[in-house]
Amino acid sequence: MAKPKVGIYGFTGCAGCQLEILNLEDILLDIVGAIDIVNFRMAKSQNDDVTQLDVAVIEGSIVTKEQEEEIKKIRDKTKIMIAVGDCACFGGVQKLTQFQNLEEAKKLVYGDVQMKHAIASPLHSRAIDEVVKVDAKLPCCPMVKEEFVEALKCLLAGKKIDIKPHAVCEECRKNGNVCFFEKGHVCMGTVTLAGCGSLCPSNGYPCEGCRGPVEEANIPEQVQRMRENGLSDEDINRKFRKFTSGAKEFANALEIAKNAQATNAPQEAKK
Amino acid sequence: MSENPNQLEVHHITRVEGHGRIIIDVKDRKLEKVELNIIEGSRLFESWLRGRRLDEVPHLVSRICAICSAGHTAAALKAIEDASGIHASETAVKLRDLATMGEFIQSHTLHMYCLALPDFLGFESVIAMAGKLPNEVKLALKMKKLGNDIAQVATGRAVNQISMNVKGFSRVPTKEELQGLLAKLKEMRPFAEKSCDIFAGLNYPNFQRKTEYIALHTPKEYALYDGKIKSSEGWKAPVSEWEQKATEQVVAYSNAKQGVRNGHGYLAGPLARMNLNQKQLLDAAKAKLDAGPIKFPSYNTFHSNYARAIELLHCFDKCIAIIEDLIATGAEKGKVDYKEYALLAKKFSANKGYGAVEVPRGTLYHSYAIDENGIVTYANVLTPTAQNLRNIEEDMVAYLPQLMDKTREEICHAAEMTVRAYDPCISCATHFLEVEFKD
Numbered sequence: 001m002a003k004p005k006v007g008i009y010g011f012t013g014c015a016g017c018q019l020e021i022l023n024l025e026d027i028l029l030d031i032v033g034a035i036d037i038v039n040f041r042m043a044k045s046q047n048d049d050v051t052q053l054d055v056a057v058i059e060g061s062i063v064t065k066e067q068e069e070e071i072k073k074i075r076d077k078t079k080i081m082i083a084v085g086d087c088a089c090f091g092g093v094q095k096l097t098q099f100q101n102l103e104e105a106k107k108l109v110y111g112d113v114q115m116k117h118a119i120a121s122p123l124h125s126r127a128i129d130e131v132v133k134v135d136a137k138l139p140c141c142p143m144v145k146e147e148f149v150e151a152l153k154c155l156l157a158g159k160k161i162d163i164k165p166h167a168v169c170e171e172c173r174k175n176g177n178v179c180f181f182e183k184g185h186v187c188m189g190t191v192t193l194a195g196c197g198s199l200c201p202s203n204g205y206p207c208e209g210c211r212g213p214v215e216e217a218n219i220p221e222q223v224q225r226m227r228e229n230g231l232s233d234e235d236i237n238r239k240f241r242k243f244t245s246g247a248k249e250f251a252n253a254l255e256i257a258k259n260a261q262a263t264n265a266p267q268e269a270k271k
Numbered sequence: 272m273s274e275n276p277n278q279l280e281v282h283h284i285t286r287v288e289g290h291g292r293i294i295i296d297v298k299d300r301k302l303e304k305v306e307l308n309i310i311e312g313s314r315l316f317e318s319w320l321r322g323r324r325l326d327e328v329p330h331l332v333s334r335i336c337a338i339c340s341a342g343h344t345a346a347a348l349k350a351i352e353d354a355s356g357i358h359a360s361e362t363a364v365k366l367r368d369l370a371t372m373g374e375f376i377q378s379h380t381l382h383m384y385c386l387a388l389p390d391f392l393g394f395e396s397v398i399a400m401a402g403k404l405p406n407e408v409k410l411a412l413k414m415k416k417l418g419n420d421i422a423q424v425a426t427g428r429a430v431n432q433i434s435m436n437v438k439g440f441s442r443v444p445t446k447e448e449l450q451g452l453l454a455k456l457k458e459m460r461p462f463a464e465k466s467c468d469i470f471a472g473l474n475y476p477n478f479q480r481k482t483e484y485i486a487l488h489t490p491k492e493y494a495l496y497d498g499k500i501k502s503s504e505g506w507k508a509p510v511s512e513w514e515q516k517a518t519e520q521v522v523a524y525s526n527a528k529q530g531v532r533n534g535h536g537y538l539a540g541p542l543a544r545m546n547l548n549q550k551q552l553l554d555a556a557k558a559k560l561d562a563g564p565i566k567f568p569s570y571n572t573f574h575s576n577y578a579r580a581i582e583l584l585h586c587f588d589k590c591i592a593i594i595e596d597l598i599a600t601g602a603e604k605g606k607v608d609y610k611e612y613a614l615l616a617k618k619f620s621a622n623k624g625y626g627a628v629e630v631p632r633g634t635l636y637h638s639y640a641i642d643e644n645g646i647v648t649y650a651n652v653l654t655p656t657a658q659n660l661r662n663i664e665e666d667m668v669a670y671l672p673q674l675m676d677k678t679r680e681e682i683c684h685a686a687e688m689t690v691r692a693y694d695p696c697i698s699c700a701t702h703f704l705e706v707e708f709k710d
């Protein structure tokens with residue numbers, strides 16, 4: 001049987017997810033033995049832009065028109081496209097420009113020079129699925145490499161990728177960490193998708209929400225808890241709008257909380 | 272290839288981190304112009320960092336570049352602590368030093384074996400090379416992993432640090448973890464020594480061009496975590512003057528700013544460090560250098576690869592020394608309970624601070640201004656790759672004319688190799704490399 005053809009592509013980001021693939025040192029040679037990597041510019045010189053792909057692994061976000069064209073071309077020749085890391089899944093930290101005036105932000109960094117390239121007409125960072133269809137997403141910053149290997153195995157065996165349905169809290173409890181809320185601090189683990197093994201809390205630091213919102217995340221309750229802990233609206237926004245501000249639930253947390261309050265208030269009054 | 276007959280184009284420079292392009296203009300077999308275009312999409316970090324709280328900055332800027340995330344974290348921490356008057360404990364500094372040293376081992380091994388060596392031995396990639404040199408590739412991957420393990424034990428994650436924070440560490444490594452690293456370092460050390468011999472024996476292109484070399488320097492040790500700015504032109508300056516000393520020039524054809532001094536490029540990175548600081552190397556690395564065939568100062572950019580090998584051995588011995596010290600004195604003193612970050616409520620004086628560290632590709636500078644609530648009002652980052660871009664162009668302008676009788680493919684390959692010698696990290700400078708050749 002022919003080996004499955006895989007392309008690994010990096011768009012705008014820190015290259016951390018591609019690096020995590022190279023950081024699979026123990027099994028890297030086994031992986032490259034099991035699949036046919038036809039495109040991986042960060043690691044090899046001979047890259048093939050024509051062959052149809054069984055799997056395309058996409059890192060990074062789309063910030064230029066050229067990238068938009070390129071990702072469409074990749075999509076056209078690919079059976080299964082997987083977005084890895086927060087840039088590909090949510091637009092990354094660079095998505096934070098969405099709360100700014102892009103022209104002003106550009107001027108702040110580059111001054112008045114008229115740029116010849118894409119920067120001349122800057123765009124806000126976009127997640128891959130804002131441009132083309134994505135078949136699977138593996139968020140986290142950087143992606144969890146073990147999760148990537150599992151996903152690759154599933155895809156190549158024709159199985160569905162198993163995405164955990166619960167919040168980071170569950171993993172954190174299993175790891176025996178004392179809850180940050182119990183210690184009087186704010187943590188994003190309550191509303192964030194699990195799968196990292198509660199890595200930050202296990203390292204003494206509250207979850208920063210880098211895997212994005214868990215399904216049915218209770219945003220109003222989280223906002224309420226943050227307020228009870230003395231956080232201002234600016235503080236609350238800073239907590240939600242960090243690595244995954246591309247997730248609408250996180251970008252609009254205060255508004256969601258406000259709307260929920262407005263809906264609940266008349267019912268409360270009836271009681 | 273470009274449609275213009277006077278333009279030869281190699282679309283992507285590969286085996287570098289990120290996306291860029293080189294345009295080479297040739298007329299009648301004479302080199303007219305070289306431009307290094309960084310066409311990577313910009314992420315505008317310096318704009319949206321404004322408005323963030325100071326303790327968030329290290330985690331956010333670690334995302335500038337995965338390969339040197341610990342370096343970005345360290346430079347940001349130093350700048351923020353300078354601005355806010357917060358002091359990190361001595362043990363915390365040792366742990367930071369250890370984390371960045373692990374990153375050197377990871378990054379240098381990755382560049383030397385996976386990205387550069389295939390050029391010198393005629394392979395398309397490390398994957399192709401693994402078939403012919405399985406033992407070397409396996410050992411190199413093991414050494415790279417050890418670098419990651421060091422950073423991971425010290426900071427919670429090899430890529431994008433977790434526990435390395437303002438004032439100290441939210442978690443510190445256990446004695447057992449440190450002992451585990453020590454055993455691995457000692458086991459792997461012979462290969463670090465052998466790497467010096469392998470990279471001393473490569474057939475480097477014969478190309479000499481003296482430029483200005485700039486690195487951190489301290490008489491106390493081979494400056495990586497701390498030091499003053501030192502130039503081969505004889506001047507020194509405190510890190511707080513970096514914004515005046517190295518100006519970044521915005522060029523219209525590139526999304527990365529270029530480091531320029533008095534109208535010319537300068538070189539940051541392993542070659543600059545070796546040219547300026549070889550006397551401060553630890554004994555074993557110094558002895559290797561003394562016994563080897565290549566001497567510093569060297570004005571051959573391709574000798575950067577040999578400089579990396581010597582630094583690798585230095586970093587092994589430095590890591591061993593730090594870990595032995597931490598085991599003896601206890602890493603616990605580097606810990607800061609998250610509660611102490613309730614300094615968030617504390618009032619600050621509005622102030623500006625500066626920080627610099629050496630990262631694998633050269634000196635990395637950060638500076639931030641904060642207001643009285645600890646909110647960032649100004650951010651500036653100067654990465655080594657941005658500093659090197661002008662110098663890379665100047666190298667190609669000097670080197671490529673020697674090759675005008677070669678084929679287009681050979682010229683393009685030489686241009687790519689010149690760029691790769693700097694191990695550019697284009698995510699840092701923004702991100703990608705393409706070669707476009709006009710003739």
